[in-house]
Amino acid sequence: MLLAATAGGGLAPAAHANTTPYEMTRMVPAGAGYQSALRAEINHWTTGRIAAAALNDDTGNAIGRGSDAVPPADGWNDLAAPWKGQGLITRTAGKLLLRVNNAATGQFDHLAACTATVAQSANRSVAVTAGHCFREQLGSNLGGPNHIAVNAVFIPGFDGTHLTRIPANLTDPQAINDYVQNTPLPSPDIAPYGVWGVTRVWLTNTWAWNKNNFSGNDMAAFLVDNPDATAPIQDITGGQAIAFDHPRGQFVTAFGYPTFNRVSSSGSAQWYAPQYDGNNLPLFGVPGANGVPAGQVRTYDGRTLFASRGATTLDTGGNVDDIMPMAQAQGSSGGPWLDTFAPATGTGTLIGVMSHFVSSSSGGFGFDQIWNPARPYMAGTHFADQERAVYQTASAATPRA
Numbered sequence: 001m002l003l004a005a006t007a008g009g010g011l012a013p014a015a016h017a018n019t020t021p022y023e024m025t026r027m028v029p030a031g032a033g034y035q036s037a038l039r040a041e042i043n044h045w046t047t048g049r050i051a052a053a054a055l056n057d058d059t060g061n062a063i064g065r066g067s068d069a070v071p072p073a074d075g076w077n078d079l080a081a082p083w084k085g086q087g088l089i090t091r092t093a094g095k096l097l098l099r100v101n102n103a104a105t106g107q108f109d110h111l112a113a114c115t116a117t118v119a120q121s122a123n124r125s126v127a128v129t130a131g132h133c134f135r136e137q138l139g140s141n142l143g144g145p146n147h148i149a150v151n152a153v154f155i156p157g158f159d160g161t162h163l164t165r166i167p168a169n170l171t172d173p174q175a176i177n178d179y180v181q182n183t184p185l186p187s188p189d190i191a192p193y194g195v196w197g198v199t200r201v202w203l204t205n206t207w208a209w210n211k212n213n214f215s216g217n218d219m220a221a222f223l224v225d226n227p228d229a230t231a232p233i234q235d236i237t238g239g240q241a242i243a244f245d246h247p248r249g250q251f252v253t254a255f256g257y258p259t260f261n262r263v264s265s266s267g268s269a270q271w272y273a274p275q276y277d278g279n280n281l282p283l284f285g286v287p288g289a290n291g292v293p294a295g296q297v298r299t300y301d302g303r304t305l306f307a308s309r310g311a312t313t314l315d316t317g318g319n320v321d322d323i324m325p326m327a328q329a330q331g332s333s334g335g336p337w338l339d340t341f342a343p344a345t346g347t348g349t350l351i352g353v354m355s356h357f358v359s360s361s362s363g364g365f366g367f368d369q370i371w372n373p374a375r376p377y378m379a380g381t382h383f384a385d386q387e388r389a390v391y392q393t394a395s396a397a398t399p400r401a
Contacts, residue, residue: 019389022208024134027152028199028225030401039227041197045097045153047190048180051163053097053111054331055302056260065166066260066301070284072272074295078309079272079327079376083255087346091193091237092118093255093305093336094156096129103135103146110147113302115256115335116154116222119242119350121395123223124234127154128242128391129334130353130381131207131220152198154224155191156237158257160303162189193237196224202394204386216320218355218381220334221394232399244388246339246351252324253309253341254380256332256354259302262289270357271376272298272327300329312337312380316362321379322352323361328378337380352380 028037056066076082083089096114101107114133119126134149164183170176186195199222206217224233261270262282269275269289274282274297276289288297300306308326315321322337333355338348359375381387 018205019386020205021202021390021393024201026200035227038197042195046183047186048183054113069301070299072296072298080306080308083305083307085343088238089346091157092240095158095257097153098149099151100147101150103148113331114333117336118237118239120239123399124232125223125399126394128221130355131203131218133334134201134220154196156193194226196226199223199225202390204390217386219387221390240350242350244383248314250339251311252337254337255307256328256335258300258329259331261329270329302331313361320382322382326378352382355379355381
């Protein structure tokens with residue numbers, strides 16, 4: 001997921017100054033049934049469900065039957081490029097997969113994918129991402145669909161190269177559901193460090209209250225566990241250093257798993273997306289959907305970790321976000337923004353996470369409706385007091401308790 005600038009029935013109320021983190025309902029309850037519930041959460045994510053959540057779909061139906069990524073004719077650049085390096089980032093960054101309900105009705109709504117990162121922590125079990133991956137309200141908090149994640153897993157080092165798409169001949173919803181239920185669990189080539197169940201989630205106070213980007217603080221920290229692991233995740237993958245109230249205006253390297261830069265079959269498209277023909281096939285060699293030169297048009301498919309590099313500017317629209325020009329897309333939400341990133345070792349200092357599209361280098365939403373074309377800038381949540389409180393609470397929590 002990646003939120004665009006939102007507008008609804010009115011502005012959200014002013015953000016709370018309270019830094020007390022908000023804990024969501026536990027995804028894996030403590031007690032005698034903990035291990036069996038954890039295993040059930042993980043086993044829900046067959047390769048079919050992972051494909052439905054994590055791979056693009058050209059029809060806009062979110063069922064993982066799209067075409068594979070096509071790079072820009074002019075070549076990848078610092079706006080976004082597949083990460084070909086090695087080092088710590090290939091283990092700490094990963095795919096966050098979520099089963100999302102309508103919060104008002106409690107009924108299943110959709111599957112979704114974000115990006116998350118293992119951070120160094122006292123309990124060695126913490127990963128961080130965007131708050132909207134777990135809880136969001138599209139539009140202001142006065143109206144609009146209200147979504148909440150009820151099941152989630154984290155796959156560090158996710159590699160979607162060999163993840164099989166849902167067969168194109170399956171069109172009936174029941175047939176698709178039967179198919180994804182009976183596909184196997186992911187193998188080590190997809191999940192080289194295992195599949196980790198999300199057990200507990202904390203949001204910033206402001207995000208828990210507003211659930212949209214009018215007020216920022218779009219960050220979450222969560223605990224992960226694996227019933228077959230004898231050590232916490234940080235002992236297996238390592239963890240990125242994390243900092244709060246870091247100096248602004250830094251040169252940052254941001255990572256994410258962009259899944260799709262065309263939002264729906266209605267034709268809405270993000271900045272660098274192509275035009276599509278009547279059969280929902282992308283068109284190349286012509287300017288993109290938003291007039292971007294043909295040489296910069298590209299698509300994504302959710303299989304690969306991408307890196308974006310550039311100098312950040314401060315959002316002057318009232319939020320505490322950092323702004324950066326880049327060509328990431330949905331699916332990169334929650335991806336790490338790293339200062340002093342060293343490509344040779346894959347290490348840096350985690351100072352923020354990918355949040356949403358903005359209209360310019362100074363931020364500002366422009367009151368675009370949620371699926372309107374995004375501008376070529378992304379906002380990252382800059383870690384400050386509320387994010388520190390969330391991280392410290394998660395870091396101090398006792399895993400498996």
